[in-house]
Amino acid sequence: MSIRKKLGTGFAAAALGISLVSGGTFAYFSDTEESENTFAAGTLDLSVDPEVIINVDNLRPGDWEFRTFYLENNGSLDITEVLLNTSYEVVDAEGDNTDDFGKHIRVNFLENYDKSEGDRFNDIIYSTTLYELQDMAPDAVAKNVLGFENEQSGLEAGTSDTMYVQFEFVDNEENQNQFQGDALTLNWSFEAR
Template structure:
């Protein structure tokens, strides 16, 4: 009887062991490594120096004002284009204006000298704006950093920098305004003031595979 009991206990123990093997977990080798990743956005930071391009008084018909300023990319991203928007208000000193003062202020040119390069040798300037009034310019959005030089200046290597404005770079700009003398009575503009706002809107370059 003792033998049967011992044999039965042995069989039970063996069965329990098989159950543990069948339903339990196995130990195995493993290893893990973490990666630290960062997505940092770049910056577009355009500035204009000086911030006031024109501040002149006592203008009379026939006067021309020439000024220079810089467009500066202080950001970490390249700029593909800089659109120029124009708006202005007129202070009618005597309240007798029959015409818009902006029609009598002409932008003779707005040149990007860095895009011109040596093009002046053959008379090919990079005039972003040429011969238009402030009144008409309100409906235009020219790109101030586009290289407009002709095929021949490009072929001769005289075309200056490529379009756009790289991070950390600047473009030298020249502009001329004329109070047009139309040969007629312009007395209505005596004492008037025109407040011009030029807004330079910078745009990023296209996305790329990084």
């Protein structure tokens, strides 16, 4: 081996030895912390109490029925809006209907009492037939009157709103015999968002 190779090998060995010795003499403090995180989605849980708002027999033109029910937020999230979707089915007892029975059943009002202001009623629906209501989706928890006395729009988690509704079999002062014995099954679907 030549002198040049011996010197190169010697320097390399010395450099390696110095780096090992100096690297072994470094000491430092350290501390490690871990963070465990979770994401849990809240819940929307809307209920209607009672589930059957109206069930009447023997209606005649001019009769009206008043009912109270409650929209309850049993979830963990506030509800911004509750859309009311309407559908119905008519059973024509005699098969002689020339008109839609839903055009003769009117919702005189649907009021959210908790959003009212003094003597000003917070009507969600005012004087609309079931037939017309099929093409609407009113917000049942909207505040439609100005003021700050009672609740604002929406339905907070763990609360409920008191609802008043009046249905009327409208007497159009014409012959309505075609509706004798007929039945109308109303489906109100409350969609929380």
